[in-house]
Amino acid sequence: MKSAAEQGVGKKQRGKTKAPTIGVAHIAVMLAFAASQNAYAQTDAPVNASNAAAASAGAANDAAAEKSLPAVNVTAAQDSPQHLNADVGSGALGTRTQLDTPFSTTVVTSEELQDMQPQKLGDVFARDASVSDNGNPYSAWATYLSVRGMQLDWQNGFKIDGLPFNSYGITMPYEQLESVELLKGLSGFMYGFGAPGGVVNYVTKKPPLSGTPIRSVDVGYLTDGVWAEHADLGGRVGPNGMFGYRFNATHEEGQTYNDGTIRRNAFSLALDARITRDLSATFGALYQDQHTTGQGGSISTAQYVGTSLPAALSGSTDNLGNPSQHLNTNLQLYTAGVHYNLSPNWTAHLTYSFSKSFRDRNESTFFLENPAGDYTDFRFAGKEGHRLSLWQALVEGDVKTGPFEHQLVLGAAWQKQVNEYEANSVYEQIGTGNLYSPNTNLFYSPEGLATYRAGDITQKALFASDTIRLTERWSVLGGVRYTYYEQNGYTLTGTTSSHYSQSGVLTPTVALMFKLAPTTTLYTSYVESLEPGSIVDFTYANAGRMLKPLRSKQYEVGIKSEHARWSASTALFRIERGAEYANSANVYVQDGESIFEGVEAGADVRLGANWTVGGDLMWLHTKYERGSSFDGNRVAGAPGFVAAGHVTYNVPYVPGLRIGADAKFTGNTSVRPAGDLKAGGYTLFNVGASYATRIGGYGVTFRAAIDNITNKRYWEYQYADYISPGDPRTLSLNARIDF
Template sequence: MPVALFHGVNSNVGSRRLIAVMILAAPTINTAHADDADPQQAKDLGQVTVIANRKSDTYHAGDASAGALGTRSVLDTPFSIDAVTADLIQNRQALDINDVFKADPGVTPLESGYVGESSGIAVRGLPVDLLNGYKMDGLSIPNWGSDMPLEPFSQIELLKGPGGFMYGFGQPGGILNFVSKQPTLQPYTSFTLGYVSDGVFKEAVDLGGTFGGQGSWGYRINLAHEDGDTLVDGGHIKRNAASLALTKDIAPNLHWHFNSIYQDRKVQGAYYGIILGQDYGMATGVHVPAPLDGDQRVSQPFTGYQTSFRVANTGVKWDISPSWNFSVDYSYARQTRDNRDSAIILTDNQGGYTDLNYLGHSVYNYQQWQGMFSGKFETGSIGHDVVFGASWQRLDEHYPLEFQSQVLGQGNIFDVPLFVNPDVAINRSTYLAESTTQRSLFASETITFSPQWSALLGLRTMDYDDKTFNAGSPVIAARYEKSPLTPTAALIYKPIAPLTLYASYVQSLEQGGSAPQTAVNAYQTFAPTISKQFELGAKTEFETWSANLALFRVDRGLQYLNSNNVFVQNGQTRYQGIDLSAQMSLAKDWTLIGGVMYLDASNVRAAADVDGKRAYGAPRVQGNLYAEYAVPQIAGLVLNAGGRYVGNEAVEADNSNFIGAYHTFDLGARYSTSLGSHAITYRLGIDNLANEKYWLTSWGFILNQGTPRTVRASVTLTL
């Protein structure tokens, strides 16, 4: 989890004026339409249509990628999957992955990308793997302490639990898959101007269409710029993002695609985290202080981080017959990160702290090849749906040749002073610190015995090779090789078509942890561990409502920072509970999305000081709700409200400190109408309406401020 550079840039005055003009124009426009249709669907439409007061099926994702299982109906997949569409992302004016899954009770925010190192989520108490848990179009990408742009994606999918069979090794928290927007059959153009308090302005354009006549090329282009003062005093962000998607039918049954994204993101006034003194070895007996205002400055205005993404994937799909196809894909992803952020080390219980600033440059390179056959056939009355393939991927991690640190000063978090900027240049030299290669063969079969009963069997065999190196030396310092088998199995029963009952088992090999930069054994890496998940579930999908209920248990190797500030691997953590979520339309005016989770997470077979203690970062209870009301008397007006409750969480593995439970409430509205012959939508939202002060915690030792009251506004014009 590294950090950043900064450059303060004035807010875009032209954006402010254009937003003002569009808002002032609204009362003079005839109210003919409601919410603008999401262009992701335009590939299947002859034209982009505006539909009045749409129901919840707007937000429903019928299919999702499941890695080695291929693309499947969410209803018929025997694992928990949450897929959030671009419509919901845009209507909630989501800024980061925390906002995307804000209505999911199984997802807990870890930190904010405007305040901390990046946004991040835990799924059923388990954080998503930063280097193995992120995919773009099903292929691996690194995301170490950064935020993916949201504009280029039509859908963001979350597979809850271990994804070892589906995707290869990774932490059992889940897999996030970002699905690229695809070309539209008809010309499509939309412009969005947005504002986020205290002074961030955003401009975005989305273009789609075809060119080239018969066998034409399809294209989709997204551009975004974000700049201004963030919700934290002294904070600033500057972000530029772009994406390009191309498709071409080489032959009637041979299809080529290309997807790419670029992003450069600078955040200043952000910090690595607030760390209790004993968790850094600087003091003892320091407790979690009272929560700070979310907009209070904790770090210095000149601290922060800068990240860049370069991702491209391409592939071809061959429709061999109506029942069989073959695809081959290649992906290259590169992320760089400049650290210039601080660890705020609390040294007493009055708020005293030392500001320890870290500087460094790191690079992460990912490559992946994957080939996959899928098809269907029957043997008598039994149906077979099979997928088999091969995959190769390599991750190279380049760490700072010199990771610099400096004490900026001492102060009190309740009255943070300004320190002198030492203006030290970052040494951008790096060395190859770790190289991990996976070679996999996988196969799965869904056997359908009758319309009611089916079974899923899958197996991945993997050659795993993890090599670490010391700075300045090409000689392998340590090597771990293993050839595990990661199976999955499920039994599925459908008493009626819209209802699926299932029992599933999956296991996963996860990369061993790496000691954080603040530990005594900083950057020490550990051997991989095996995680296992058992899940019993029920899914429904009716015309006006859908629901998912899962009883789950995950056993995972325990890795934590002990009381001597040494990162260790010892024991096991067991996560078990109930995860219930639903989405429904009430009458024709109401849409509800939300649910509840109960989680019992504890350490087992561990060292005496942590055995039997609650797992860190895992709330016992969480509840989430998002509601929309389409006002029938005013066509195009939709009101919305949301709420989240998160129970208390242990900060450390030994439970010596907890953060308190918290709840937040959101309000908003959108109004869709027409500007001449074009659809236009205005959105306004206020998050954390009561300005609740609360802590977030992550990784077993870090505290971050919760997001304060935040105003969001935007206007989207579709041509």
């Protein structure tokens, strides 16, 4: 994580739940109860959608206004500590604030992303204890996360502006994002197919709402020799600012900390047109092309005979990579939408999106043999691609029936995903080696590698939700998605190798919410989800087989409380999911269920004018059961306990200077479903600083961060049966000018 310099609120706000200990969360809940009567006496009405929209609009203008403020005010502009009044997209639930969403959520803002300068998705959510990092930069694993012990679904668990794309191998241009949202848990009603870990939604930068232009340029440096340049331009033109635009461009190139190389070019464009008072149109495009070489391969324990892992390597090692390994990716996304205000209380949206992602990999899989670190080196070389198309029509609005107020969302969606896999890929043993010696097994990709249409998934859905306000404090939410799906697998010759289809699949959600105060929501919720069957990876005996879809259920009880100087939230959850794993014959199977039960808790507090402290924790109990071959074992990849804490200090003697530090402990994690091998627990420490000032009349911000300051060596759980060296100590620097 690039934990720099948290801007007052900056990174301190990020996690959904922030608490140094569980006791802090309990205290926060008691304070919320005690304050409820007094708060209602002083407040005319609870936070409503229009309040949230106004807050969101104000936040959108912060970046544009920043350059006109004195340096000390640039860093003092703050919203709530956990952004609970910020809007978060919830698919079929429409857009609502985090405080009014009856599920656990996290929002990371653009300002926080600038402070962090993340290189992978784990950096973005490093302060959220519910999120475990499973990836390394510059590799196909850079977006791998576990949320509540479950890895996100790279086919369906990632969205851009709420619209689907396939994330495998794709590292997003974080500098071009307005925010990153995480909806934890099941998402079946909200988005259709999806694994129960959650959904990450990347929100791209949009045209400014007012006529104030946005113009900034920044330059960054990252260990050991990576330089990046980024420009952000936006404004409004035409009569009364009728047309809006936002353009971002990034170039990144250099030598990475593991002696590899990276070259990345990314561009994004967002346009809008206010055609009439009630009719508007939007268009978006994002293009990124990235090339890396020398990245380390994956380490498999499928053939490992020891009961403890070998001594951990530094993430900066070049022992696992060499020039013949590479990852080339390309992402394209195009969106268009029309939005019409049917009445003061009703709005209709029609949206289309098309995304295309491609990757060309040459990557080793090191099958670890013994505690001495010996391995056999299998090399994969091939190409893969994915295409996703979506049409969605949605209307949302408010009605009143007798004493009850209804917030309704009605919609229909059609989505098709096409997976293109290797037609003539290479996967073979190219040699042997040892973790503690350089890998000299060179194998360059042959010419003529191609892909074929390996499978497709079509979803047709109708959905509806109704949030009924029963009284000033009580409300109930009900929603259901009706889905017809068809899932096909194909052979190289184009004939159908597998087929699943089903109509009338219902994925419901219900929730009950109670306002202890306008700033505090107590909720309980239930949701079901359906995820597509896995296409078995090439390392297993049944490679290429498409498994049947899996159904999951989630039960959750939580509380969120947001105040000017502190915020807190807690959630208790139980998730039941069909289990998938490799059996003793190395066949990837569906067998039994995996159960996840846990609690998240945390708080953030501003102490005086200069200090902010906070923390976050998750306790998690998991097991395989109900017929699984590993009944009673901990679920692989799920740590039992995670805790994070942070502190930020605004230096009063140097206006505009902020310093910060944070730490995160991740408990030991089972690597294999058999439960006979664990990756040990570890603690990471990060420090950073930022300084905002004015030079020559322009706003200038300098940022610096050192991650893993102790250069801790540790094994990181990567995927079932897989591990990787954790990231080494890294230095990042950035200078930005607003003009």
